Amino acid sequence: MAVVWIPSLLQSLTGGEETLVVSGATVGEIIDNLDGRFPGIKDRLVEGGEIRPHIAVAIDGDVSPEGLEQDVRESSEIHFIPALSGGLEDRPARAPARLRSDRS
Amino acid sequence: MAESTTYKVIGTRPIRHDGVDKVTGRAIYGADVQMAGLLHGKVLRSPHAHARIRSIDVSRALAVPGVKAVVTGADLPPAEDRVIQLGEGAVNLKYLSNNVLAGEKVVYKGHPVAAVAATSPHLAEEALALIHVDYEVLPPVLDVREAMKDDAPLLHDNLKTKSLGQETDKRSNIATHTQFKAGDVEKGFQEADVVIEREFTTATVHQGYIEPHNATAMWNPDGQLTIWESTQGAFTVQRQLAPVLGIPVAQIRVIPAEIGGGFGGKINLYLEPIAAVLSKKTGHPVKVLMNRAEVFESTGPTPGSYIRVKMGATKDGRLTAAQAYMAYEAGGYPGSPIGAGMMCIFTPYDVPNVLIDGFDVVVNKPKTAPYRAPGATNAAFASETVVDELCEKLGMDPLQFRLHNAAKEGTRRPDGPTHPRIGYRETVQAALDSDHYRTPLEGPNVGRGVASGYWFNVGLQSSVSINVNADGSVTLVEGSTDIGGTRASIAMQAAEVLGLKAEEVRPIVADTASVGYNDVTGGSRTTFASGYAAIEAAHEVLRQMTERAARIWKVEAQEVTFADGVFRNAKEPEQRLTFKEVAAQLGRTGGPLTGSATVAPRGVGGAFATHIVDLQVDPETGKVTILRYTAVQDVGKAIHPSYVEGQMQGGAVQGIGWALNEEYFYNDKGVMANASFLDYRMPTSLDLPMIDTILVEVPNPGHPFGVRGVGEVPIVPPVAAIANAIHRAVGVRMYHSPMAPGLVMTEILAKG
Numbered sequence: 001m002a003v004v005w006i007p008s009l010l011q012s013l014t015g016g017e018e019t020l021v022v023s024g025a026t027v028g029e030i031i032d033n034l035d036g037r038f039p040g041i042k043d044r045l046v047e048g049g050e051i052r053p054h055i056a057v058a059i060d061g062d063v064s065p066e067g068l069e070q071d072v073r074e075s076s077e078i079h080f081i082p083a084l085s086g087g088l089e090d091r092p093a094r095a096p097a098r099l100r101s102d103r104s
Numbered sequence: 105m106a107e108s109t110t111y112k113v114i115g116t117r118p119i120r121h122d123g124v125d126k127v128t129g130r131a132i133y134g135a136d137v138q139m140a141g142l143l144h145g146k147v148l149r150s151p152h153a154h155a156r157i158r159s160i161d162v163s164r165a166l167a168v169p170g171v172k173a174v175v176t177g178a179d180l181p182p183a184e185d186r187v188i189q190l191g192e193g194a195v196n197l198k199y200l201s202n203n204v205l206a207g208e209k210v211v212y213k214g215h216p217v218a219a220v221a222a223t224s225p226h227l228a229e230e231a232l233a234l235i236h237v238d239y240e241v242l243p244p245v246l247d248v249r250e251a252m253k254d255d256a257p258l259l260h261d262n263l264k265t266k267s268l269g270q271e272t273d274k275r276s277n278i279a280t281h282t283q284f285k286a287g288d289v290e291k292g293f294q295e296a297d298v299v300i301e302r303e304f305t306t307a308t309v310h311q312g313y314i315e316p317h318n319a320t321a322m323w324n325p326d327g328q329l330t331i332w333e334s335t336q337g338a339f340t341v342q343r344q345l346a347p348v349l350g351i352p353v354a355q356i357r358v359i360p361a362e363i364g365g366g367f368g369g370k371i372n373l374y375l376e377p378i379a380a381v382l383s384k385k386t387g388h389p390v391k392v393l394m395n396r397a398e399v400f401e402s403t404g405p406t407p408g409s410y411i412r413v414k415m416g417a418t419k420d421g422r423l424t425a426a427q428a429y430m431a432y433e434a435g436g437y438p439g440s441p442i443g444a445g446m447m448c449i450f451t452p453y454d455v456p457n458v459l460i461d462g463f464d465v466v467v468n469k470p471k472t473a474p475y476r477a478p479g480a481t482n483a484a485f486a487s488e489t490v491v492d493e494l495c496e497k498l499g500m501d502p503l504q505f506r507l508h509n510a511a512k513e514g515t516r517r518p519d520g521p522t523h524p525r526i527g528y529r530e531t532v533q534a535a536l537d538s539d540h541y542r543t544p545l546e547g548p549n550v551g552r553g554v555a556s557g558y559w560f561n562v563g564l565q566s567s568v569s570i571n572v573n574a575d576g577s578v579t580l581v582e583g584s585t586d587i588g589g590t591r592a593s594i595a596m597q598a599a600e601v602l603g604l605k606a607e608e609v610r611p612i613v614a615d616t617a618s619v620g621y622n623d624v625t626g627g628s629r630t631t632f633a634s635g636y637a638a639i640e641a642a643h644e645v646l647r648q649m650t651e652r653a654a655r656i657w658k659v660e661a662q663e664v665t666f667a668d669g670v671f672r673n674a675k676e677p678e679q680r681l682t683f684k685e686v687a688a689q690l691g692r693t694g695g696p697l698t699g700s701a702t703v704a705p706r707g708v709g710g711a712f713a714t715h716i717v718d719l720q721v722d723p724e725t726g727k728v729t730i731l732r733y734t735a736v737q738d739v740g741k742a743i744h745p746s747y748v749e750g751q752m753q754g755g756a757v758q759g760i761g762w763a764l765n766e767e768y769f770y771n772d773k774g775v776m777a778n779a780s781f782l783d784y785r786m787p788t789s790l791d792l793p794m795i796d797t798i799l800v801e802v803p804n805p806g807h808p809f810g811v812r813g814v815g816e817v818p819i820v821p822p823v824a825a826i827a828n829a830i831h832r833a834v835g836v837r838m839y840h841s842p843m844a845p846g847l848v849m850t851e852i853l854a855k856g
Contacts, residue, residue, distance in 0.1 A: 008284065009267055009281075009283050044268055044269030045269060047269075053187040054280070055268065055269070058521050061522060061523075061524060062706040062708070063562075077522075079519070079520035079521050081447070082282050082442075082447075082519075
């Protein structure tokens with residue numbers, strides 16, 4: 001199961017736990033399962049069926065453009081970090097699911 | 105991963121494809137755009153840093169002969185106070201729209217209030233003077249710490265502090281609070297033998313690109329809008345423009361011109377919506393250009409900041425804890441690069457206990473924009489100065505201390521994820537081994553300083569198409585604005601795959617209707633991600649070319665091999681065709697051939713730099729003269745080493761200007777007093793020695809050729825390196841940037 005690193009500002013919801021092992025095949029499933037154990041955490045991370053604006057999800061160090069739909073491996077590490085805004089340093093907050101590369 | 109010795113194109117130094125156009129003055133920049141019936145737009149800007157707009161009377165301006173239209177914020181669709189997704193990020197639509205043309209308030213001096221289109225720029229200017237705006241002037245707040253106080257003037261009626269999905273009840277100028285935490289900093293400080301805590305402030309600084317902003321718009325009666333301009337991201341303009349104008353993305357075509365510098369400052373919308381609505385009203389194309397004062401006062405500088413850093417280390421030089429409180433000025437609307445600064449501040453080090461609190465704060469200054477490693481230079485000034493003080497207390501060489509504590513593959517970053525393969529240690533070792541560091545520095549009031557820096561780099565999305573020409577050359581169509589030689593660096597990657605010379609690939613920067621989606625040229629992503637797309641497109645071309653060769657030989661494609669620019673029939677070794685020979689037969693083997701690829705690559709490689717500076721301080725004036733400067737950087741794999749060196753030199757020079765001279769001077773009413781290049785002093789070649797470069801190549805495993813972004817990290821270490829060198833030269837520590845002569849002199853006199 002994936003290891004979720006709980007942002008320090010949300011650790012009050014997890015009783016101070018910094019990392020949690022959570023089941024789920026996608027980021028969305030993992031957040032749902034997390035919310036089942038620690039109610040309220042989903043509301044802090046998700047809005048309108050999407051990862052909240054200004055929050056990005058990183059899987060094994062790579063920020064994912066796929067948000068809740070992002071597949072997660074058994075050994076993955078998941079982090080919620082600032083989705084930087086303002087242009088140059090923007091990270092994808094949401095984008096259609098796509099392959100790593102798509103030749104045509 | 106092929107070894108570098110096997111490359112034929114990568115690592116060489118061909119002349120850039122756009123070189124002749126640029127050195128002969130033939131390249132077309134945004135201001136060069138001309139067309140029949142063109143009108144000229146001018147923008148009326150707020151004289152106040154903070155005011156409520158009671159009313160705007162444009163009647164006298166409209167009566168001027170030759171004036172064709174006047175627009176205000178009311179001419180833009182009502183902007184809802186909601187966050188919209190733009191694919192590459194999220195923005196508040198109201199803030200985005202109101203920054204272009206003010207709504208009910210102006211929140212900085214220079215904030216656009218109205219605009220005029222006329223048959224000449226002079227008439228338009230004349231008409232601006234006849235627009236009457238009734239302002240209720242409000243007190244401004246210009247400093248980040250002042251703005252955070254409970255009794256500070258509030259810029260926005262609806263702004264409350266957000267903290268990871270939670271919003272406070274109270275109105276505030278603090279837009280967000282973010283935190284990174286690892287381990288237990290209190291425990292870490294208890295374990296330390298030496299603890300240093302210092303406060304730092306940095307001034308507002310502009311990118312200082314030579315070419316002012318520009319936009320020409322033609323809004324056709326059928327609703328199709330075309331924009332010509334210089335921008336770092338044509339598609340990003342298209343995506344921002346659509347919601348601001350309330351029209352579909354599909355109705356907007358953005359045609360990028362050459363760009364005269366951007367450094368992050370030419371991403372946000374400024375003139376495009378104004379030119380568009382003026383064009384819609386008049387039925388004519390409208391061109392709007394900024395002058396230098398408008399660039400300073402109305403576009404996005406990088407934020408002023410307040411940073412407090414505390415770090416602890418053991419007697420044997422091991423870092424035990426690091427803590428930072430960082431408050432960045434966002435300007436008139438939320439969105440400073442505080443998150444980026446937090447992600448960079450302690451990242452070169454392996455520190456077990458870290459706590460970083462960051463605050464994004466609105467003040468009555470122009471809305472900040474990205475500037476080359478946004479937020480990281482401010483952060484490194486603070487952390488790298490404290491590291492230097494730790495080294496001094498411990499009696500350790502500052503580079504040996506860094507080597508001792510350097511992050512490496514597997515080290516956990518303060519924001520959580522672990523580093524992939526990185527080359528920070530290698531940059532420190534190369535600095536230690538450099539001729540510069542090994543050469544003693546002698547003379548009165550001279551000092552040597554070092555500092556390191558990190559920038560994470562980004563990947564985002566890119567598209568490239570390659571068309572094979574009948575002569576065996578190819579045209580490469582990309583959508584990344586060429587900054588710093590990216591036509592060459594992208595084309596060279598395709599050339600390497602195709603077995604062609606760099607000159608046989610002709611790169612074209614296309615508009616939003618002519619190539620697949622591309623994110624901005626920024627985040628040090630272009631050579632990495634658009635290069636990646638070029639590699640993939642080239643492989644697709646090769647796949648099709650292989651089929652054509654197979655068709656010629658009447659064999660299966662899998663029986664055809666390609667190496668060194670030659671296709672071979674595996675079954676008949678004497679049968680060989682060069683790339684050119686196959687290209688010449690495309691018409692007889694199935695017709696034209698195009699390969700394209702779109703990528704959203706992962707595996708972005710972070711970049712580290714370590715800089716060494718020697719300087720001399722005039723003890724009678726406080727003036728600092730740079731004597732020698734060496735920039736060392738992990739560049740992954742340098743595709744075109746000259747342009748990599750150019751990026752390192754350019755970043756270092758901008759950092760030197762930031763350290764020694766550059767700042768916005770405001771009076772107490774929030775008016776910038778030095779909005780010209782005469783008074784906003786940037787360094788020139790006459791002020792500086794040659795910037796030496798040492799390229800360290802630790803290939804990024806996430807890219808086929810090992811590319812890491814190289815453009816931003818070289819601006820991160822200079823301010824701290826210079827502060828540390830000043831200390832060694834005259835014994836004073838500098839905690840404010842810029843370290844202008846007056847401030848250095850003040851510190852020298854205070855020391856006595």
